[in-house]
Amino acid sequence: MIRFLPGIGGRPAHFEPLADALGAAADLAASPALPGHPGTDAGGQDRHWAAPSTTGADPVLDAARTWAAQAGPVPGLLIGHSTGGVIALRAVADGLLRPRALVVIDSNVPVTDTALAARAAKARLAARPDWRSVLRASLARDLLVPEPWHERILADVDATPDHPMRELWAAVLAADTRALWAGITVPTLYVRSTRDVHQRDLDAVTAHTTVVDVGPGHWPHVAEPEAVAAAIRRWHATVATQAPHR
Template sequence: MTVALVPGIGCAPWQFGRIAPGFAPERVLALDLPGHGAEAAVAPVTLETVADRLAERVPAGSVLVGHSTGGVAGLVLAARHPGLLRRLVLLDANLPVTPEAVAHKASRAEAVLRPDWRRTLEESMRSSWGAHDPALGERVVAGILATDPDAVRPLWHAVLALDPRPLLAGLTVPTLHVRSSRDVDPTVLRGLNPLVDAVDLGDLGAGHWPHLTVPEAVLTAVEPWLRR
């Protein structure tokens, strides 16, 4: 079995380094999003084109562990390529399921279209870091800001504009959502689809990158679930 690790917008595979050893002896495949690192861009940049590119690189029967936008793209991949994944893990992916939370996320999409969108991105990411290791947080934010804006901006807008509820309700693969900062109600999430489990790490102060700030807690939640 392969465990495919997909980072979020502006993020990189090295950020999974604290949890990757916990998936041994499985093969671990760390991927970049299109337009990130050495991975070629897609055109147009949409969740669908990103998901299709990932589907070309993820072996059949894999577990996909996606952080943030990597998780949202994984959800779209599961919908567009049924049968490809064995399981899906969503690390603090922005997938709200209550009407209020969905509306709030959609209202933020307008800010991505404004000229000062990069400042909004920086403020959003920095405020999402959490209480652990602020120097590491600055390194992560710097990497996001250094990523090609043509790869970041349209994809961020697509994530904010997405209503994920139909995709979640239609999942046919066992899925685990690990919440650490995003407004995702675990009870409502589980009610959408019996194949979706949820773990809430929100009381750990982990911020939006729990695989970097509380890796042991992430592995405690994810690894036994994968072995069921």
């Protein structure tokens, strides 16, 4: 069983090309929306995360808890894109979910000083009055996908409420990614297309992650779903027979 966790402003439906390539359409239909985002949860109802933060200080943890509670049985494979990948890492690192394996697609989760400094500068953009247009422009620059996906993805970003999108955007860019990676004990595939995240760097903080390069743009699972699916299958074949991590 697979569960899919989309990025900020995204919808589970954005995984349709990849789910089709993996033969996992039914699993996609059961995948909840990112907390606070319009979408269809596993119960088939529109869910809007309008309640205030339960912990008050950690939107990433709040989102991880909310999503994990909606996701149903623990999946064999959890696939997260961008912000969804950060939330997936947090859910697994904190023991909220224990999938047999994890796939993170082009999330901004670097571990080097230089890359972390660049990410911190980007996080400050969330405090600007024009944060929403800045976020949209940032996403649009790397949205190298065919129509109708280009228009559809941007329309979904535009339709996402300010809360908790703004808080999530700032929080995922401020997350302690070194600690996240260090807390991962399940086999993990990082699908890199635009981020400053590399095998040699992750090897310094985790022994459980494999990095593959697949492009183009920040939505490789939409632009090149067959290539991403093939990378997942090749990697998963090497970890499927491993004993579960505890």
